[in-house]
Amino acid sequence: MENAQHTENSKNAETPRTRPRGFAARAGGWSAQHRWAAVGIWVLFVLVSMVAGSAMGRQDIDGSQQLKGETTQAARIAERAGIEEPVSESVLVQARDGALKTSAPEFRAAVDAVIKAVEATGEVTAVTSPYTSRSISKDGRSALVQFDMRGDPDTSTERIEPVLKAVKGVQADHSELRIEQIGGASMTKTFDDAFGDDFRQAELSAVPVALGILLIAFGALVAALLPVALAISAIMATMGLVAVVSHIMPMSETANSVMLLVGLAVGVDYCLFYLRREREERAAGRDARTAMQIAAATSGRAIVVSGVTVCVAMAGMLFTGIGEFESMGLASLMVVAVAMVGSVTVLPALLSLLGDRVEKGRVPFIGKLKGGANGKSRFWSAVLGRVLKRPVISLLVATGALVAVALPALGMKTQELKLNQEFGDSLPIVATYERINEAFPGGAEPAEVVVKADDINAAPVKRAIAEFRERAVTSGASGGPVEVVTHDAENLAFVYVPLTGGADQDKAAKSLDLLRNEVRPATLGKVDGVEAPITGQVAGSKDFNDQITGAVTPVFVFVVVFAFVLMLLSFRSLTIAVTSIVLNLLSVGAAYGILTAVFQHGWGASLVGAEGVGAIVAWLPLFLFVILFGLSMDYHVFVVSRIREARMQGRTTRDAITHGVVTTAGVVTSAAVIMVAVFAIFGTLSMQSMKQMGVGLAAAVLIDATVIRGVLLPAAMALLGERNWYFPKWLEWLPDMTHDESGPQTPAAVMGHDDESRTPVAV
Secondary structure (H helix, E strand, O other), X not given: OHHHHHXXXXXXXXXXXXXXXXXXXXXXXXXXXXXXXXXXHHHHHHHXXXXXXXXXXXXXXXXXXXXXXXXXXXXXXXXXXXXXXXXXXXXXXXXXXXXXXXXXXXXXHHHHHHHHHXXXXXXXXXXXXXXXXXXXXXXXXXXEEEEEEOOOHHHHHHOOHHHHHHHHHHHHHOOOEEEEEEEHHHHHHHHHHHHHHHHHHHHXXXXXXXXXXXXXXXXXXXXXXXXXXXHHHHHHHHHHHHHHXXXXXXXXXXXXXXXXXXXXXXXXXXXXXXXXXXXXXXXXXXXXXXXXXXXXXOHHHHHHHHHHHHHHHHHHHHHOOOHHXXXXXXXXXXXXXXXXXXXXXXXXXXXXXXXXXXXXXXXXXXXXXXXXXXXXXHHHHHHHHHHHHOHHHHHHHHHHHHHHHHHHHHXXXXXXXXXXXXXXXXXXXXXXXXXXXXXXXXXXXXXXXXXXXXXXXXXXXXXXXXXXXXXXHHOOOEOOOOEEEXXXXXXXXXXXXXXXXXXXXXXXXXHHHHHHHXXXXXXXXXXXXXXXXXXXXXXXXXXXXXXXXXXXXXXXXXXXXXXXXXXXXXXXXXXXXXHHHHHHHHHHHHHHHHHHHHHHOOOOHHHHOOOXXXXXXXXXXXXXXXXXXXXXXXXXXXXXXXXXXXXXXXXXXXXXXXXXXXXXXXXXXHHHHHHHHHHHXXXXXXXXHHHHHHHHHHHHHHHXXXXXXXXXXXXXXXXXXXXHHOOOHHHOOOOOOOOOOOOOOOHHHHHOEOOOOOOEOOO
């Protein structure tokens, strides 16, 4: 039976197809024949996208679009009423030792000086003295001068500098006291100044790092520049398209950064796959046209399958219902789609125009684009020989190792990182935050109840608000004081409740639950027509975590099911579809384990500057799952496509595995090194959330390109043998998306010989 199947496959391989069936092959053929038209269309597309995006501008997400639940409900009530809450700031005045109390004349003089200095800037309003607002700590050593920033809250960071300078001036005159400012505008400015350039530098350095690795991989300047140029042009076009689409679905700054990261990774990878295959075929003696046809029909098709799979994975973020995630998912999906289309359209045209000039600008001491003898990696040939010699042991050892690495993830703890966790002690404002939380356990930012009624001054409503204030304190949810600000014209009231627990997120969350589930129903909940959603920093974190947790199952199911279906249709094999999902999940699990071990348990944390974090940022596990599941398919599709191609040419399954893995090892290794290097750059940032993202992505890609593709995949396929190509008859009705256009075959393939040994194989 096996011989008969091989004979049939060999006959099919010998019969040339006069017309390719796949999109990639058709697109590549057209582009190669109409080179200048293809290049012109691509350049026009990029320019039009950029101009359209620049003309329309980008619409950013606002608070009411970020989350569902009470946080969003409160934001929308205020938004519909036309009330923009000002950005609040506080100045901590604190004795450096226990001798000086807030009642001392020197202390009062410092407080008065702060009030006078900030008012003199003309940038603040509603300045309140701690002696009138009772913002004095229980030990009598600390006081808070509080005020709001004038003008548009969105531009407050641009106007906070004079206020910060004024407060520093008062500090210089009162050295016996600690006088420090903190608030929404001052914190944002501090972080932007400290880390904004850091983040932008990381984004900019990703391009030269990728270029340097490509120079080593290709050994030629032109060949190295081509993938980078294509990736950058795809990113530029997508940035314009994202701005246009943002008027339908608002975007965020984070989405831009993630788009750049993903776009550079897949854009370079896709071009790398295509270019390497075309060069291999030319090195094997093909003429330029035939080499291009084979590259289009094989690597081009793998790029399309991979790109569609990555897009499906990114689309999983749209199921979270969180504005930030939805924008990241859509932006990533778009840049992958643009890079994919560019790789199978304009790239063949450029390669056709350049011809052998693609190897211009040779780098000394680096070989040509062959990746070893006959385009095969010597290192991976040696590794694969041992794996295929003992596939059972290789499979058990590799699986056991990855499971062991993944085990710490079972105890993963996720949360919104506090300032000291996110930034450590690198910024003075973090220490200020901790001092305020210690002196004022209710926290610097209270919970906020937005009360909406038909008549906010109606007796039942006013009585309910008064009861709420009293119960908030007597229930233990708040230590007070509970303040109320009423907007009569809008029939709104804002109730500010300092939560018991303060900076302790767990205790503060319990206080919030007490307010939402007991205090509110017993007071405001008894009045008909009253809405009273509770928002604030703690409420926002809780609502975010609840929504992330609720999104895990639908996102997981969507991504896995659709990836499985795409693999099934693309390879016409139930076995390959199942193994691809299992291997990808194992890779993601190992990445989770590394993250938990390093950032939660602190194993090796000092190596990446992550001491004392103790938790994983709440949004990261779901984000990593979607990104990694998509990116892992890059390598899987490329390697398995090459294996299937060799199998359809008449090789035995074992020979096809050997041929497919060793001939793709060089390009997969180069692509993985680029991805790991780019992601590792983000792992060097000071922000722990970005560091965790960079380390998690880099570790997962490294594992995926080595242990998964170099050991587990070939070992599993070797053990499965002919069962790799199992496709049940009851699924025959599914569309055939295999498109096995592999072009003219090598004599060895047609005759059924192995390239290296020249030993006849069963045909």
